[in-house]
Amino acid sequence: MLTVDDLNPAILNVQYAVRGELAIKAEEFREALKDPNASSLLPFSKVVSSNIGNPQQKGLDQPPITFVRQVAALTEYPELISTAKDAFPADVIERAQELLAEIGSIGAYSHSQGVSFIRKSVARFIEERDGYPSNPNHIFLTAGASFGVTLLIQMLIKPVTPNNPSPSGILIPIPQYPLYTATLAQFSGTPLPYYLDEPKGWSTSPAEVKAALAEAKKKGVTPKALVIINPGNPTGALLDEKTQEELVKLCEEHNLVLLADEVYQSNLHRAQEAPFTSFKKIVRRMNSPVGLVSYHSTSKGVTGECGRRGGYFECTNFPDEIIALIYKMVSVVLCPPLSGQIGVDTMVRPPKPGSPSYDLWKKETDATHAALASRTQTMAKRLNALPGVSCVESPGALYLFPSLYLPEKVIEEAKKQGKKADELYAMDLLKATGICVVPGSGFGQREGEAHYRLTCLCPGVEEYISALENFHLSFMKKYE
Amino acid sequence: MLTVDDLNPAILNVQYAVRGELAIKAEEFREALKDPNASSLLPFSKVVSSNIGNPQQKGLDQPPITFVRQVAALTEYPELISTAKDAFPADVIERAQELLAEIGSIGAYSHSQGVSFIRKSVARFIEERDGYPSNPNHIFLTAGASFGVTLLIQMLIKPVTPNNPSPSGILIPIPQYPLYTATLAQFSGTPLPYYLDEPKGWSTSPAEVKAALAEAKKKGVTPKALVIINPGNPTGALLDEKTQEELVKLCEEHNLVLLADEVYQSNLHRAQEAPFTSFKKIVRRMNSPVGLVSYHSTSKGVTGECGRRGGYFECTNFPDEIIALIYKMVSVVLCPPLSGQIGVDTMVRPPKPGSPSYDLWKKETDATHAALASRTQTMAKRLNALPGVSCVESPGALYLFPSLYLPEKVIEEAKKQGKKADELYAMDLLKATGICVVPGSGFGQREGEAHYRLTCLCPGVEEYISALENFHLSFMKKYE
Numbered sequence: 031m032l033t034v035d036d037l038n039p040a041i042l043n044v045q046y047a048v049r050g051e052l053a054i055k056a057e058e059f060r061e062a063l064k065d066p067n068a069s070s071l072l073p074f075s076k077v078v079s080s081n082i083g084n085p086q087q088k089g090l091d092q093p094p095i096t097f098v099r100q101v102a103a104l105t106e107y108p109e110l111i112s113t114a115k116d117a118f119p120a121d122v123i124e125r126a127q128e129l130l131a132e133i134g135s136i137g138a139y140s141h142s143q144g145v146s147f148i149r150k151s152v153a154r155f156i157e158e159r160d161g162y163p164s165n166p167n168h169i170f171l172t173a174g175a176s177f178g179v180t181l182l183i184q185m186l187i188k189p190v191t192p193n194n195p196s197p198s199g200i201l202i203p204i205p206q207y208p209l210y211t212a213t214l215a216q217f218s219g220t221p222l223p224y225y226l227d228e229p230k231g232w233s234t235s236p237a238e239v240k241a242a243l244a245e246a247k248k249k250g251v252t253p254k255a256l257v258i259i260n261p262g263n264p265t266g267a268l269l270d271e272k273t274q275e276e277l278v279k280l281c282e283e284h285n286l287v288l289l290a291d292e293v294y295q296s297n298l299h300r301a302q303e304a305p306f307t308s309f310k311k312i313v314r315r316m317n318s319p320v321g322l323v324s325y326h327s328t329s330k331g332v333t334g335e336c337g338r339r340g341g342y343f344e345c346t347n348f349p350d351e352i353i354a355l356i357y358k359m360v361s362v363v364l365c366p367p368l369s370g371q372i373g374v375d376t377m378v379r380p381p382k383p384g385s386p387s388y389d390l391w392k393k394e395t396d397a398t399h400a401a402l403a404s405r406t407q408t409m410a411k412r413l414n415a416l417p418g419v420s421c422v423e424s425p426g427a428l429y430l431f432p433s434l435y436l437p438e439k440v441i442e443e444a445k446k447q448g449k450k451a452d453e454l455y456a457m458d459l460l461k462a463t464g465i466c467v468v469p470g471s472g473f474g475q476r477e478g479e480a481h482y483r484l485t486c487l488c489p490g491v492e493e494y495i496s497a498l499e500n501f502h503l504s505f506m507k508k509y510e
Numbered sequence: 511m512l513t514v515d516d517l518n519p520a521i522l523n524v525q526y527a528v529r530g531e532l533a534i535k536a537e538e539f540r541e542a543l544k545d546p547n548a549s550s551l552l553p554f555s556k557v558v559s560s561n562i563g564n565p566q567q568k569g570l571d572q573p574p575i576t577f578v579r580q581v582a583a584l585t586e587y588p589e590l591i592s593t594a595k596d597a598f599p600a601d602v603i604e605r606a607q608e609l610l611a612e613i614g615s616i617g618a619y620s621h622s623q624g625v626s627f628i629r630k631s632v633a634r635f636i637e638e639r640d641g642y643p644s645n646p647n648h649i650f651l652t653a654g655a656s657f658g659v660t661l662l663i664q665m666l667i668k669p670v671t672p673n674n675p676s677p678s679g680i681l682i683p684i685p686q687y688p689l690y691t692a693t694l695a696q697f698s699g700t701p702l703p704y705y706l707d708e709p710k711g712w713s714t715s716p717a718e719v720k721a722a723l724a725e726a727k728k729k730g731v732t733p734k735a736l737v738i739i740n741p742g743n744p745t746g747a748l749l750d751e752k753t754q755e756e757l758v759k760l761c762e763e764h765n766l767v768l769l770a771d772e773v774y775q776s777n778l779h780r781a782q783e784a785p786f787t788s789f790k791k792i793v794r795r796m797n798s799p800v801g802l803v804s805y806h807s808t809s810k811g812v813t814g815e816c817g818r819r820g821g822y823f824e825c826t827n828f829p830d831e832i833i834a835l836i837y838k839m840v841s842v843v844l845c846p847p848l849s850g851q852i853g854v855d856t857m858v859r860p861p862k863p864g865s866p867s868y869d870l871w872k873k874e875t876d877a878t879h880a881a882l883a884s885r886t887q888t889m890a891k892r893l894n895a896l897p898g899v900s901c902v903e904s905p906g907a908l909y910l911f912p913s914l915y916l917p918e919k920v921i922e923e924a925k926k927q928g929k930k931a932d933e934l935y936a937m938d939l940l941k942a943t944g945i946c947v948v949p950g951s952g953f954g955q956r957e958g959e960a961h962y963r964l965t966c967l968c969p970g971v972e973e974y975i976s977a978l979e980n981f982h983l984s985f986m987k988k989y990e
Contacts, residue, residue: 034835046842086617087618106582113596135571189669213842216839285516367849
C-alpha cells in the first residue's frame with residue numbers, strides 16, 4: 031500500500047489556507063444545511079464563503095458581464111448565429127465570427143502559448159494602458175494567473191546540489207497570497223519575507239526589501255526574484271510610482287526577476303488618490319533592463335470569470351532563449367483552455383462606445399465597481415468601530431484584512447487547541463454565523479499579531495456585517 | 511539580464527517532440543501560405559498537422575458532437591433557455607438546468623477536485639464500465655489528462671539528498687508519449703524504459719518490465735511507478751487481460767503505483783478482437799492492493815474536445831491521507847476549467863436511447879468511429895505496400911507508428927546535419943508535402959531504428975496518402 035513516506039517530502043510542506051481546514055468545515059456545513067434534521071441544529075441558514083475571491087459563486091452571485099457570456103456561447107455553438115440570431119447583438123456575432131475565423135473550433139488545441147490573434151489583442155491592451163510597445167510573442171495565455179506563477183517559480187528555483195550549495199530564495203511580501211509560499215514549498219525554494227507596513231496602509235517599503243536581502247545574504251540564500259502583489263492581496267494596498275521605481279532599481283542591483291502579480295489592476299475603489307501603474311510602464315520609462323513578468327487574469331476585476339481559467343503573463347527584458355524555454359514548458363501541457371483564452375479576449379477588448387453592446391456593458395461594469403467600492407467602505411468603517419479591531423480601508427482588490435487585538439484568554443485557549451489565535455477566531459466565527467474567512471496566519475504576519483481576510487463580495491452587506499459585529503462582541507465578551 | 515544559467519537546469523533537459531522543431535517549422539509554412547508571394551514558392555497548398563491528436567483543428571475539421579456543444583452553450587449563457595428555446599432539444603435544456611443548479615455559475619471556481627455532482631456522474635460511468643464500485647471522492651477532475659499525470663509524477667519523485675541517495679525512477683514504455691519523459695526531466699526523475707514488442711503488434715511484455723526493474727536495481731534507482739498507455743500512444747496497441755493481470759502482480763511485488771493512461775479507451779477500431787479492459791476492473795477483480803491511478807480525457811475518443819481541457823483521474827487503493835495531499839496540491843491552482851468539467855459530464859453521460867438528442871448523437875459518434883477505423887486501415891495497408899516501410903495496423907487510439915528501413919546514405923546525411931535519420935525524413939516530408947509528423951526519436955525507439963508517428967485524422971485520405979507515397983518513393987530514390 032502506498033504511504034506518505036513514498037512521496038516527495040516537499041509536498042508535505044505545502045500549505046494553502048484559502049482552501050484549508052476552514053473551507054473544508056464550511057463545505058460540511060453547506061452539505062448539512064441541505065438536510066432538514068441537521069440544519070435545524072445550526073445557528074445560521076446559509077454559509078457565506080468570504081474566504082476566496084470568487085465573485086460568481088452561489089450566495090454571492092455577482093452577475094457575469096453579458097457581452098462575455100454571449101461571445102462565449104456563440105464560440106461554443108456557432109450554429110446559433112443562424113438559428114438564434116435575434117438573441118445576440120451584432121457586435122457579439124461579429125466578435126464570435128472573428129474569433130472563430132482565427133481559432134477554427136473551440137474544441138481544438140491552440141498554439142501552446144495561446145491563440146496568436148488573442149495575444150495580439152492583449153499586446154494592444156497593454157500598449158494602450160502603458161504607452162509602451164508590447165510584443166505578442168512575449169505574452170503567454172494561461173489557465174488563470176496561478177499557472178504562470180507556478181511555472182516561473184519552478185523555472186527559477188535551482189535545486190541544491192554539491193555544485194550549487196546555495197538555496198534559491200524568492201522575496202515575498204508578508205502578508206502574501208499563499209500561492210507563493212505553497213509553490214516555493216513544492217519546489218523547495220526559500221521564502222524571503224519582507225514585511226508590509228500596516229500603519230501606513232500596508233505600504234511596501236524598499237528598506238524592508240533591502241533588509242530581507244541582507245538577511246538572505248547572511249543565511250547563504252541566493253535571491254532570485256522579487257514578488258510584488260499590486261493591488262495587494264490580502265491587503266488591497268496600491269504602490270506609488272516612486273516606490274515602484276525604487277523597487278525596480280533594487281531588482282537591477284541584485285539581478286532579481288520582478289514577478290508582478292497585477293491581477294487586481296482594475297479593482298480600484300479610489301482611483302483618484304490611489305491609482306494603478308503597471309510595472310511594465312515603470313520598467314520601460316526607466317529604460318531598465320530588469321527581467322519582469324506581469325500577471326493578469328479574467329478571474330478578478332469586474333469580469334470575475336474564475337471558473338473559466340483565463341489569464342496571461344507578459345515577459346519584459348527576457349532573452350529569446352528563455353522565451354523558447356517557457357514555450358517548451360507550456361507545450362508539455364498542450365494549451366490553456368480555449369474558453370479562458372476567449373475570456374481574455376473579451377476582457378482586453380470590451381465593447382467600444384457606440385457599439386450595440388456598449389451601454390449594457392457599461393451599466394453592468396459600473397454597477398459592480400460601485401458595489402465593490404461601497405461595500406469595502408461600509409465594511410471597513412463598521413469593522414473599525416468595533417473594540418479590538420483596526421482595519422485599513424483597502425483602496426483596491428477584493429479584500430479587507432482587519433487586525434484583531436484579542437484578550438490574553440483567547441491566546442491561551444488557542445494554545446490549548448493547538449491553534450493560532452486568529453484560527454480560533456475564524457473557526458468560532460464560522461460555527462456561529464456561517465461566514466467563512468481566512469485567518470491571518472494563512473497569509474503570514476508578525477509574531478503575536480492576529481488578522482483575518484474577508485472578501486467584499488457579499489450582496490446583503492447590512493445583514494452580513496451585523497452578523498460579523500454580533501459575533502465579534504460576544505467573542506470578546508466570552509474571553510474578556 | 512536574466513540568462514539560462516540563472517534557471518533550474520532540470521528545465522533544460524525537457525524534450526517534447528510533438529510540439530518541437532517540426533511543429534514550429536510547420537507553423538512558419540502555415541504563416542507563409544497566407545502571403546501570396548511566399549506561398550507560390552512552396553510545393554504544397556496547405557499544411558496538414560498530423561503531429562498531434564487534435565481532431566477538430568483547422569484542416570482536419572472532425573465535427574464536434576452537437577449535444578456536447580449545445581449543453582456547453584446553455585451553461586455559458588443560460589438566458590438562451592428563454593430567448594432561444596427552439597434552438598435546443600428538451601434533453602439539452604434539462605441537462606444544462608441540472609448542471610447549473612449544481613454549479614451556480616460557470617464563472618465561479620468549483621470545488622478544487624471538480625464539481626461533486628460531475629464526479630458522481632464519472633463514478634457511475636466507471637461502475638457501469640467495470641462492474642465494480644467507484645468513489646467520487648477518489649476522482650479528481652483535471653484540465654486534460656496531462657495535468658494529472660504531471661501532478662502524480664511530481665508527488666512520486668523524491669529528490670536525491672544525503673538521506674535519500676537513490677534516485678526515484680518510473681517505468682515507461684518505449685515508444686512512449688513524451689509527456690512522461692518531459693515530466694520526469696522537470697522533476698529530475700529517472701526514466702526506466704521497457705521496450706514494446708513491434709513484431710507482436712507493439713505488445714507489452716511483463717518480461718521486459720522485469721528486465722527494466724533488474725536494470726534499475728543494478729543502477730541503484732528506486733522504481734516508484736509503472737506507466738501503461740492502453741490503448742497505446744504512439745502504437746495504438748491494446749493489452750490483453752492476461753498481460754494486465756501479470757503487470758498488476760508485478761506492481762504488487764515491487765510496490766509500484768500503476769499509472770494507467772487510458773485516454774484512448776473509446777478509440778477501438780476492431781473491438782471484437784482487440785477490446786479494452788480498464789486496469790480498475792483488473793485490480794478489483796484480482797482483489798489487488800495495488801495503488802492505481804487511471805486517466806481519462808475529453809480530448810480523445812470521438813468527442814475530440816481538446817481545447818476544452820477536460821479530464822479526470824481516479825485513484826484506487828489510495829489511503830485517505832494521500833487523497834488529502836492530492837486535494838491540497840490541486841487546491842493551490844484553485845480548480846479545473848468549468849467548461850472542461852462540463853465536457854466530462856457530457857462525455858460520461860451521453861444522451862440515452864429514446865431521448866430527443868440520441869439519434870443525432872448516435873449518428874455523429876458512429877460516423878467518426880467509422881471514419882477513424884477505415885482511415886487507419888487504409889493508411890496502414892498503403893504504408894505497408896511501400897518499400898522500406900512496415901506498419902502495425904493499430905487496433906486503437908488515433909495513430910500509426912510505421913517503421914522505416916532507410917538506406918545507409920540517409921543515415922550518413924542525417925549525421926552530417928546533426929539529426930537522427932527519422933528527423934531528416936520527417937523534415938523532408940514536411941518541406942515536400944506540408945504534412946507534419948513526429949519522428950520516432952521523439953517517442954523513443956531502439957538504437958538504429960527509425961519510425962514516425964502520424965495521426966489518422968485527415969479527412970481527404972486518398973490525396974493525403976498519395977502525397978505520403980510519392981514523397982517516400984522519391985526520398986528512397988534520392989538516397990538509394
